[in-house]
Amino acid sequence: MKSPWIFHLNTGSCNGCDIEIVAAFTPRYDLERFGCLLVGSPRHADVLLVTGPVTRQMLPRLIRVYEQIPEPKVVVAVGTCASSGSPFLGSEMVEGPVDRIIPVDAYIVGCPPRPEAIARGIIMAVMSKFR
Amino acid sequence: MVVKRSTERTEKEVEYTRLRIPFGPVHPALKEPVLLRISVRGEEIIDVDMTLGHVHRGIESLAEGRNLIQTLYLIERICGICSHSHTTCFIQALEEIGSIIPSERALYLRTLIFEMERIHSHLLLLGVMAYEIGFDTLFMFTWHVREKILDLFEKITGNRIHHAMNTIGGVRWDLTSQMAGEVKAYMREIEKSTKYIHSAFTDGTVEKRICNLGVLDYNDAIKLCVVGPTARGSGVNIDVRKDHPYAAYDELKGDFSVITRKDGDVYARTEVRIFEVFESINIIKAILDRLPNGSIRPEENVFRIMKRIPEGEAVSLVEAPRGELLYFVKTDGKGGLIRLKVRTPTFSNLLSLKRMLVGCEIADIPVIVASIDPCLSCTNRVTIINQEKGKSKVIDMDSLRRMVRRKWMRR
Numbered sequence: 001m002k003s004p005w006i007f008h009l010n011t012g013s014c015n016g017c018d019i020e021i022v023a024a025f026t027p028r029y030d031l032e033r034f035g036c037l038l039v040g041s042p043r044h045a046d047v048l049l050v051t052g053p054v055t056r057q058m059l060p061r062l063i064r065v066y067e068q069i070p071e072p073k074v075v076v077a078v079g080t081c082a083s084s085g086s087p088f089l090g091s092e093m094v095e096g097p098v099d100r101i102i103p104v105d106a107y108i109v110g111c112p113p114r115p116e117a118i119a120r121g122i123i124m125a126v127m128s129k130f131r
Numbered sequence: 132m133v134v135k136r137s138t139e140r141t142e143k144e145v146e147y148t149r150l151r152i153p154f155g156p157v158h159p160a161l162k163e164p165v166l167l168r169i170s171v172r173g174e175e176i177i178d179v180d181m182t183l184g185h186v187h188r189g190i191e192s193l194a195e196g197r198n199l200i201q202t203l204y205l206i207e208r209i210c211g212i213c214s215h216s217h218t219t220c221f222i223q224a225l226e227e228i229g230s231i232i233p234s235e236r237a238l239y240l241r242t243l244i245f246e247m248e249r250i251h252s253h254l255l256l257l258g259v260m261a262y263e264i265g266f267d268t269l270f271m272f273t274w275h276v277r278e279k280i281l282d283l284f285e286k287i288t289g290n291r292i293h294h295a296m297n298t299i300g301g302v303r304w305d306l307t308s309q310m311a312g313e314v315k316a317y318m319r320e321i322e323k324s325t326k327y328i329h330s331a332f333t334d335g336t337v338e339k340r341i342c343n344l345g346v347l348d349y350n351d352a353i354k355l356c357v358v359g360p361t362a363r364g365s366g367v368n369i370d371v372r373k374d375h376p377y378a379a380y381d382e383l384k385g386d387f388s389v390i391t392r393k394d395g396d397v398y399a400r401t402e403v404r405i406f407e408v409f410e411s412i413n414i415i416k417a418i419l420d421r422l423p424n425g426s427i428r429p430e431e432n433v434f435r436i437m438k439r440i441p442e443g444e445a446v447s448l449v450e451a452p453r454g455e456l457l458y459f460v461k462t463d464g465k466g467g468l469i470r471l472k473v474r475t476p477t478f479s480n481l482l483s484l485k486r487m488l489v490g491c492e493i494a495d496i497p498v499i500v501a502s503i504d505p506c507l508s509c510t511n512r513v514t515i516i517n518q519e520k521g522k523s524k525v526i527d528m529d530s531l532r533r534m535v536r537r538k539w540m541r542r
Contacts, residue, residue: 010164010186012186012187013211014210015211016211016212016292016293018211019255020291020292023274023278026274026275026278027271027272028275053188055186055187056187057184057185058185087205087208088188090193091189091192091193094189111208111293112211112292114291
């Protein structure tokens, strides 16, 4: 795949990862030079970036967004809370981590991970799935 | 007779053309999920309703089962933009309960990070604002400037987003004189860039797009209890830094002024934020000039300090980038919490959206929602449902933005 299009879903993240994802697309890191594009609809996307520990209200929406992405697709869990659920584990409202609900291809840990790490995670996930 | 028939027709017309638009809750860019249900007649918005709680993680109840140090790092994860405001507010309450007085240097360093966070948050919003009105170049430029602040955060605290700067009785990282020089140099650069951003925002086309849009007048602002730049944009002179000084703001009172604008529109709120960046730069310069010497934290083990905090309760206030942030903390005297209550500024400001949106057009929604700087994160898809015919039409944020741009071109 030459240009993975990316859809980002916030499932209860603190905004930290979300901002770092956007920062990865702005001039300093510029993921768009790899052909990545942040798209507004899951139906256009190849890669799903999930941030947050999956709250109860976002659970059905996560499944719906995942189903809307056409095959083949890659799911990347961004951030520690999406990867492991910590530090929100034990909360009544948290259903995650993400891999309990949908299959995940790559985990990017860090709270929040740096834009470089996000770029590397996306590239590695795409390379492993599509080559 | 003729008159009666015509009114009947109008009523029927109104019924047929009233649409309900759910706005959200999924968006890829910046905002946390919120669902706005918007009723429209043609293009005009006539009613707004909202549903919250998509990012409810149960932090308050989680905090009640953890000790104070664990809670400190947990509440930092409430918000990725104003994490330092949250920890400062919490730590202030704990210090009041335990009668711990941090050193002068610690208070100044807290204030320094606080103001840097305000610059980072305001630049972020100015970029989003530029993006929403279709000015992508300015968005990229603003976020490029913002990276400089994040570099400074990384140099001082080791982290870009969650700084983990506060600890009970002080701060965790010191500022060396070499770093102070760097901060000063960066501030000069940021001041220059912000002047450029300001000149871009005073450009005629931008002004025409956001002037007289989403107006919230002074009386409504008072009635709806809005806080922060949203209130100051409507001419309400409130700022916790001046009204109830905390940290080092008491001594820095003379170094900054509260920016207010009377118009109460999107432009006024944007302008307030631009000038607050300049004020924050002034505060940072004053802090670096007058940074007292001394230790930054008590030498004692932080767990021992935590165990000594007695049973008690306190209310703490800070001026976060989005407005007044309030914490109520009740400790159990054994290093744990009985109750934690957080009231964030966006919660106060969200209700004012109704007053701002009613009377505006669908294409104005993203601009007005962004103008209160909501700490919300997924607002991408819009479904237009024609209730009368039972048909629904899904518009994604991109087509909505195209509508925004078309409207802009028309003017």
